[in-house]
Amino acid sequence: MALLEVKNLKTYFFTDDGVAKAVDDVSYTVDRRQTLGVVGESGCGKSVTALSIMRLIPDPPGKIVGGQVMFDGKDLLTISEEEMRHIRGNKIGMIFQEPMTSLNPVFTIGDQIEESILLHQKVTKAEAKVRTIEMLRLVGIPAPEQRYGEYPHQLSGGLRQRVMIAIALSCKPDILVADEPTTALDVTVQAQILDLINRLQEELGMGVILITHDLGVIAETADNVAVMYAAHIVEYSNVDEIFHNPLHPYTVGLLGSIPKLNVETERLMTIEGTVPAPTNFPVGCHFNTRCPYATEQCYKEEPALIEHEKGHFAACFHWEKVKAERPADLVEA
Numbered sequence: 001m002a003l004l005e006v007k008n009l010k011t012y013f014f015t016d017d018g019v020a021k022a023v024d025d026v027s028y029t030v031d032r033r034q035t036l037g038v039v040g041e042s043g044c045g046k047s048v049t050a051l052s053i054m055r056l057i058p059d060p061p062g063k064i065v066g067g068q069v070m071f072d073g074k075d076l077l078t079i080s081e082e083e084m085r086h087i088r089g090n091k092i093g094m095i096f097q098e099p100m101t102s103l104n105p106v107f108t109i110g111d112q113i114e115e116s117i118l119l120h121q122k123v124t125k126a127e128a129k130v131r132t133i134e135m136l137r138l139v140g141i142p143a144p145e146q147r148y149g150e151y152p153h154q155l156s157g158g159l160r161q162r163v164m165i166a167i168a169l170s171c172k173p174d175i176l177v178a179d180e181p182t183t184a185l186d187v188t189v190q191a192q193i194l195d196l197i198n199r200l201q202e203e204l205g206m207g208v209i210l211i212t213h214d215l216g217v218i219a220e221t222a223d224n225v226a227v228m229y230a231a232h233i234v235e236y237s238n239v240d241e242i243f244h245n246p247l248h249p250y251t252v253g254l255l256g257s258i259p260k261l262n263v264e265t266e267r268l269m270t271i272e273g274t275v276p277a278p279t280n281f282p283v284g285c286h287f288n289t290r291c292p293y294a295t296e297q298c299y300k301e302e303p304a305l306i307e308h309e310k311g312h313f314a315a316c317f318h319w320e321k322v323k324a325e326r327p328a329d330l331v332e333a
């Protein structure tokens, strides 16, 4: 049994503009010591999926209208709020997409980490302080005893991000959900943070769900990859398959737009158009407004996510054609 299994999750927002089906029938799993990378353009439902796992969807206007989130033999969507509070931040840690707004400016970083430890663990305040300084050291914050008493504004963006990671990891969770943990940071700090997450993952045996726009990050850290487009997972497989044998035209388009991996060819393919609004998805395949392979069938029927090759799922009627016609040199070996 997987450590965490999201099954047929549906999260909708009931807005004045209509029902936004932000996440519509999403399933994925993550195991111990494994990293699931979740990629896709802005607005595809990556964060809403993560927030649904944590049961942090604002209601109203949001509602989880279907599916299951199986963890430790239980469906997190049906347990009591009290049970969920015990799991959140304790068994499942989350690094939020907006770190600057998630830290409270009026409390020291020491207080904020300690609070999370005291909330979940039976330790004294003195023990929590020792543990907090240990965590600050673990996430690579220099002079942790001194930083302990500082306020968020006294820290650089990179250090604040490390504090967020320290909070997420302070209770040694089984699962870490990291939503764009490095997007706001410069490249060297980015690499350090990713190394840190990898190291802690090995030490603690965590399963990690890593959400990012950045396929370079996915290539370096993920074991499995879920490619999301307009509320659906359109392709799902291990990282090698996704990079070297993409079967969905959206994945091919995303791979074509990694500049770093295509220096030699100097090709920067982009996918024309934009993601449709979730109140207004097209009939048929959600990608049909942008897809070079779309046929009449794609404007009528929605393709299911099907295992077309061993362990490799794609939601496209024309995957064989995509496979035959995609550029051979999408990514350098």
Ligand SMILES: Nc1ncnc2c1ncn2[C@@H]1O[C@H](COP(=O)(O)OP(=O)(O)OP(=O)(O)O)[C@@H](O)[C@H]1O
Residues within 6 Å of the ligand: 013, 015, 020, 022, 040, 041, 042, 043, 044, 045, 046, 047, 048, 049, 058, 061, 062, 097, 213, 277, 278
């Ligand atoms: N509170 C809300 N009310 C209405 N719609 C919402 C709300 N929160 C999210 N949405 C919609 O849900 C969709 C999915 O959003 P989500 O934040 O999951 O995207 P994302 O894939 O994480 O994008 P990004 O890469 O920009 O973080 C978006 O269209 C968004 O507008």
Ligand SMILES: [Mg+2]
Residues within 6 Å of the ligand: 046, 047, 048, 097, 179
């Ligand atoms: Mg997001």
